[in-house]
Amino acid sequence: MTINQLQAPGSLLQKMNLEKRETLFGWSLILPAVIIIAALILYPIFYNVYLSFFDVKIMQENIYLGFQNHENIITDSAFWKSVLTSVIYVFFTTMGTAVVGLLVALVMNQEFPLRGVVRGLILLPYVAPVISVVFSWQFIFDPVNGLFMHIAYDKLHLFAERFNLIRSPQTSIIIAVLFGIWKNFPFTYLMLLARLQAIDRGLYEAAEIDGCSSWNKFWYITFPEIYFLLGSIILLRAIWNFNKFEEVYLLTENVKVLPVYTYIKAFTGIMDIGQGAAIALIQFILLIGFILIYVKRVLKW
Amino acid sequence: MKKLILWLLVVLFTLAPLSGVFAGGAQDEAQGPVEFEFWTRETQSERMATIQVLIDTYVAMNPDVTIKLVAVDENDMALNMRAAASAGTMPALLEIDAEIAVALGAEGILDTDAAGKMIAKVGKNKFFPRTLDLFETGDIGVYYAIPYHGMTQGIWYRADWFKEAGLEPPTTWETVEKAAKYFYNPEENMYGILVGTMETESYDEQCFTPIAMSNKAGLFDKDGNLIFNSPEMKEAIEYYARLAKYSPPGPQTWRARDYYLQGRMAMFFYSTFIMDDLAVFEVAKGSLTSDNFAGLDGAEFDPDLVINTKCATIIDNKQPAGFGAVCSLAMPVQDDPRITQATMDFLTYLYSPNAYITFLHMAVGGMMPVLKGVGETERFLNDPKGVYSRYGADKIREINEGLDNIESFGIVEGVRIEAASTIYSKKIIPQMIYKITQEGMDIDQAMAWAEAEMKKLLK
Numbered sequence: 228m229t230i231n232q233l234q235a236p237g238s239l240l241q242k243m244n245l246e247k248r249e250t251l252f253g254w255s256l257i258l259p260a261v262i263i264i265a266a267l268i269l270y271p272i273f274y275n276v277y278l279s280f281f282d283v284k285i286m287q288e289n290i291y292l293g294f295q296n297h298e299n300i301i302t303d304s305a306f307w308k309s310v311l312t313s314v315i316y317v318f319f320t321t322m323g324t325a326v327v328g329l330l331v332a333l334v335m336n337q338e339f340p341l342r343g344v345v346r347g348l349i350l351l352p353y354v355a356p357v358i359s360v361v362f363s364w365q366f367i368f369d370p371v372n373g374l375f376m377h378i379a380y381d382k383l384h385l386f387a388e389r390f391n392l393i394r395s396p397q398t399s400i401i402i403a404v405l406f407g408i409w410k411n412f413p414f415t416y417l418m419l420l421a422r423l424q425a426i427d428r429g430l431y432e433a434a435e436i437d438g439c440s441s442w443n444k445f446w447y448i449t450f451p452e453i454y455f456l457l458g459s460i461i462l463l464r465a466i467w468n469f470n471k472f473e474e475v476y477l478l479t480e481n482v483k484v485l486p487v488y489t490y491i492k493a494f495t496g497i498m499d500i501g502q503g504a505a506i507a508l509i510q511f512i513l514l515i516g517f518i519l520i521y522v523k524r525v526l527k528w
Numbered sequence: 529m530k531k532l533i534l535w536l537l538v539v540l541f542t543l544a545p546l547s548g549v550f551a552g553g554a555q556d557e558a559q560g561p562v563e564f565e566f567w568t569r570e571t572q573s574e575r576m577a578t579i580q581v582l583i584d585t586y587v588a589m590n591p592d593v594t595i596k597l598v599a600v601d602e603n604d605m606a607l608n609m610r611a612a613a614s615a616g617t618m619p620a621l622l623e624i625d626a627e628i629a630v631a632l633g634a635e636g637i638l639d640t641d642a643a644g645k646m647i648a649k650v651g652k653n654k655f656f657p658r659t660l661d662l663f664e665t666g667d668i669g670v671y672y673a674i675p676y677h678g679m680t681q682g683i684w685y686r687a688d689w690f691k692e693a694g695l696e697p698p699t700t701w702e703t704v705e706k707a708a709k710y711f712y713n714p715e716e717n718m719y720g721i722l723v724g725t726m727e728t729e730s731y732d733e734q735c736f737t738p739i740a741m742s743n744k745a746g747l748f749d750k751d752g753n754l755i756f757n758s759p760e761m762k763e764a765i766e767y768y769a770r771l772a773k774y775s776p777p778g779p780q781t782w783r784a785r786d787y788y789l790q791g792r793m794a795m796f797f798y799s800t801f802i803m804d805d806l807a808v809f810e811v812a813k814g815s816l817t818s819d820n821f822a823g824l825d826g827a828e829f830d831p832d833l834v835i836n837t838k839c840a841t842i843i844d845n846k847q848p849a850g851f852g853a854v855c856s857l858a859m860p861v862q863d864d865p866r867i868t869q870a871t872m873d874f875l876t877y878l879y880s881p882n883a884y885i886t887f888l889h890m891a892v893g894g895m896m897p898v899l900k901g902v903g904e905t906e907r908f909l910n911d912p913k914g915v916y917s918r919y920g921a922d923k924i925r926e927i928n929e930g931l932d933n934i935e936s937f938g939i940v941e942g943v944r945i946e947a948a949s950t951i952y953s954k955k956i957i958p959q960m961i962y963k964i965t966q967e968g969m970d971i972d973q974a975m976a977w978a979e980a981e982m983k984k985l986l987k
Binding site for chain 1: 614636962
């Protein structure tokens with residue numbers, strides 16, 4: 228639809244003032260997107276909210292339960308434990324990827340031989356299929372045959388006994404966090420490197436003439452330049468990691484972050500759809516709460 | 529703008545049920561060739577290839593039928609079925625174990641009429657009676673699914689090590705614990721026994737069931753009342769937790785059987801599925817180098833392992849108990865009777881001697897016939913890898929007949945308790961075992977937790 232068509236003589240549109248016509252034109256442009264979003268995002272969300280009030284049966288009528296599904300979750304101590312696990316997991320993986328990503332980006336922004344190759348190689352963990360790297364990590368940390376125990380216990384005698392670093396509930400979160408950082412820092416690195424390359428060289432030259440130290444150059448030029456990008460990446464990473472299932476569950480079932488808790492609670496064996504919907508709703512509310520605070524405080528929108 | 533969004537939502541909500549109507553209409557009018565899905569739990573590629581050969585053979589004889597083979601992991605079967613049922617895209621044929629069959633059947637997903645007709649067609653008196661019991665509904669003589677193959681489980685142990693150490697075979701609580709303690713030497717990277725301790729694995733319950741049953745500890749009485757929280761059950765859990773201390777470190781599951789093949793473990797709970805791994809070089813090598821241990825090519829196969837390994841199929845404390853599992857072919861309810869009929873025709877083929885034995889041979893040891901007499905036929909004993917001949921016809925018959933002695937939480941004095949299957953599929957016992965052995969939870973507290981979870985399910 229073009230402006231000309233909209234202005235066809237005698238049409239209803241002609242009687243509208245310009246402002247109204249522009250508004251309508253704007254809406255008609257985004258309408259396809261709105262319909263797709265409504266169908267693929269809003270409808271499932273509302274349907275999910277609706278289901279969370281029911282005991283969902285396959286072959287029979289659903290039974291209305293009121294808030295019982297939600298109550299089951301909120302009163303379950305394992306749920307709050309998994310919220311805490313999620314917070315720990317999200318905080319350390321997000322911060323870890325940000326710091327490692329930033330450091331690597333700063334280094335890769337320097338001139339050195341074979342820089343292009345190294346820049347590409349760093350992306351490997353991010354592009355490698357989860358399942359294959361998960362098996363490699365599991366093999367490295369296998370308590371009986373693994374490389375880690377072989378070096379740490381047999382060779383270096385660091386520990387009094389062999390233990391299952393990757394599966395024991397006490398230690399598996401450490402591995403999950405390390406894995407999360409290792410797997411995802413290249414994304415942060417890639418984004419930051421692109422931004423770093425766009426910073427005007429002239430700023431650094433001016434700073435050098437003024438006698439700035441390297442730290443001051445970073446703090447007063449580089450950091451302000453990347454602040455909002457870094458802030459956005461951290462937000463995205465936090466959202467992604469909060470909802471992360473496969474990287475955690477495939478690596479070790481015993482780090483019960485919220486999505487894993489949801490899986491065990493609602494989807495083990497005979498699936499409890501109502502219960503799952505209730506958890507998803509609560510998880511959604513928690514995440515939205517975090518995003519609102521973060522956007523206001525850190526991104527200052 | 530608000531109006532627009534409202535309008536959009538109205539359109540969406542009106543369209544959603546309409547699309548269902550169209551889909552339903554199309555199904556009713558379908559004519560011509562029949563097409564259905566067969567979901568198997570055999571996810572390994574060689575096994576899928578075998579089943580595909582059977583399907584291809586059948587389809588060549590019956591060109592009107594198209595059968596699509598889909599492999600679904602055992603642990604995800606109930607979940608996927610539930611999703612398929614909600615979406616109205618259920619397969620026509622499932623290969624599932626008894627607990628899942630009963631749990632799905634209790635939800636009304638499975639066609640008991642068709643199953644009854646099939647059992648009659650094959651011949652009810654040809655089945656080992658116990659294998660049929662496992663699939664019985666609350667009504668006597670009505671079945672959720674048709675038994676197809678089974679395996680028995682036991683403690684496999686290094687008979688040569690036991691002899692050297694002067695230990696008795698691990699057939700009682702006492703002898704098992706004594707041997708586990710004796711061989712447990714973590715400093716040398718040697719372990720006494722493998723019992724399941726992973727949170728979401730059915731393997732835990734498979735190891736635990738015979739121990740509980742041998743202590744006369746059940747989940748239900750014959751009237752279906754939950755009697756989980758009993759002194760006998762507590763004793764069994766305490767005993768299991770002690771055995772877990774002699775296992776390799778951390779939560780473990782059946783994958784750790786590789787430690788046994790490497791000579792790092794003295795005993796492990798396992799089904800007869802292990803027979804071919806023990807007996808045949810290529811198989812054992814494949815097992816060591818498969819998914820779990822990519823790149824571990826150097827582990828040496830011990831050709832004497834099959835001679836030095838023995839299996840204790842029964843564990844005794846207050847009473848002897850064995851464990852096994854029977855896998856069935858189940859037919860989910862279909863809208864189109866032609867599909868049910870086509871599925872039954874295909875099943876008739878799968879139970880014909882040649883097809884049946886071909887199927888069973890794809891997991892030598894792990895798939896024992898549920899039909900009497902088949903296990904003694906020369907064709908069955910002459911498997912392609914030559915495994916059965918190494919054990920001998922008598923040993924095979926003994927293992928096969930073990931199917932008639934399977935103990936299960938779900939059968940109390942001959943009465944089928946469906947709720948036990950729901951508890952099994954929700955993995956409450958594995959979760960409890962994990963809490964005790966890995967998270968260090970107090971046994972009473974963990975049992976109280978498990979009991980509360982079971983009660984929630986029974987509501």
